[in-house]
Amino acid sequence: MSAPQSTTTAPGIWQRFWQWLPDHVDKRIRVFAWLSFIAEVTIIGTGGAVRLTGSGLGCPTWPLCTPESLVPTPGIDEGIHSLIEFGNRLMTGVVGLIALAVWILVLKLRHERRDLYVLAVVVLGGVAAQAIVGGITVLTGLNPFIVGFHYVSSLALVCVTAAFLVRMSQPAGPRTLVVPRWHAVLAHVTTLAMALTIAFGVLTTGAGPHSGDADAGRNGFNAELLEHVHAWPGYALFALTVALLIAAWRSRAAAPLLLRWTVVLLGVELVQIAVGLYQARNGLPELAVGVHMVLAALAAAAMTTVVLHLKAPATAAVHS
Numbered sequence: 040m041s042a043p044q045s046t047t048t049a050p051g052i053w054q055r056f057w058q059w060l061p062d063h064v065d066k067r068i069r070v071f072a073w074l075s076f077i078a079e080v081t082i083i084g085t086g087g088a089v090r091l092t093g094s095g096l097g098c099p100t101w102p103l104c105t106p107e108s109l110v111p112t113p114g115i116d117e118g119i120h121s122l123i124e125f126g127n128r129l130m131t132g133v134v135g136l137i138a139l140a141v142w143i144l145v146l147k148l149r150h151e152r153r154d155l156y157v158l159a160v161v162v163l164g165g166v167a168a169q170a171i172v173g174g175i176t177v178l179t180g181l182n183p184f185i186v187g188f189h190y191v192s193s194l195a196l197v198c199v200t201a202a203f204l205v206r207m208s209q210p211a212g213p214r215t216l217v218v219p220r221w222h223a224v225l226a227h228v229t230t231l232a233m234a235l236t237i238a239f240g241v242l243t244t245g246a247g248p249h250s251g252d253a254d255a256g257r258n259g260f261n262a263e264l265l266e267h268v269h270a271w272p273g274y275a276l277f278a279l280t281v282a283l284l285i286a287a288w289r290s291r292a293a294a295p296l297l298l299r300w301t302v303v304l305l306g307v308e309l310v311q312i313a314v315g316l317y318q319a320r321n322g323l324p325e326l327a328v329g330v331h332m333v334l335a336a337l338a339a340a341a342m343t344t345v346v347l348h349l350k351a352p353a354t355a356a357v358h359s
Contacts, residue, residue, distance in 0.1 A: 064152070068155075075162060084333050091326075092123055095177075096177065099177070100178075101174035131170050135163075141163075158206065172189050183258040197336045198340055205348070217297075218294055222290060233338065235272040236269065237339070246262035247262045284298075287301040303341050
């Protein structure tokens with residue numbers, strides 16, 4: 040007589056995986072969220088290195104590096120430039136894998152924390168789109184307008200990952216203003232000033248000497264004139280941020296983190312202004328230009344954080 044078969048079966052791979060996924064914002068989500076933010080900032084730096092070293096066409100085709108090879112091959116004319124460009128392409132893969140990990144980790148939370156799930160989807164889709172835009176950039180011979188769009192898109196992803204960091208530290212549910220409405224309006228006007236500063240900065244770069252390749256074209260604008268035009272909204276941004284700091288000080292009891300992040304925003308802007316003045320007066324040295332690009336991304340992330348701290352969960356908010 041055979042032994043009776045067990046009526047229970049071990050859970051399948053998918054069931055075990057689903058059980059393993061977080062059912063709340065835990066350390067795994069926090070770690071990968073920070074890694075995603077750091078990776079998005081880093082790829083702006085590596086992308087800047089590609090352009091500032093003249094390596095934009097180090098891999099002259101896409102998605103392959105050369106017509107015959109996915110990776111740089113010994114003896115090709117571009118030498119070190121191909122390695123720099125290919126390194127940036129590899130960084131895109133790293134950014135994508137981290138974004139995929141964040142999306143997977145919040146799968147179980149897609150109903151309870153729809154905000155985090157949507158942000159994770161945006162980052163994952165954005166990284167995929169950025170890879171395609173990067174390919175178009177190469178195939179168009181580093182068209183300055185597409186290069187500029189590529190940078191702005193990367194900066195937007197930095198802001199989305201920063202938003203994820205803010206929201207994962209807050210409970211789900213409706214949110215309400217914790218500052219007077221005029222304060223919120225001032226913050227959004229400051230955001231507009233930052234957007235204009237970045238836009239004119241991108242146009243200035245597209246007219247300047249750092250094209251990414253000796254044969255790449257420029258956008259045809261007057262670079263010297265654009266430097267001044269770029270500075271005007273930049274100084275307005277600084278003045279508005281000082282006003283934001285005063286407003287945040289007045290609202291510090293209701294929103295202490297808002298004050299802290301407004302200080303951070305002002306600090307990044309001060310460094311950014313100093314670097315901008317230095318590079319303009321010293322012939323746009325490559326390292327300074329690269330630092331300026333990364334600082335712009337950090338300033339945008341800080342601005343995103345400031346705006347998100349204008350509101351708090353309704354249960355904890357203090358109406359002003």
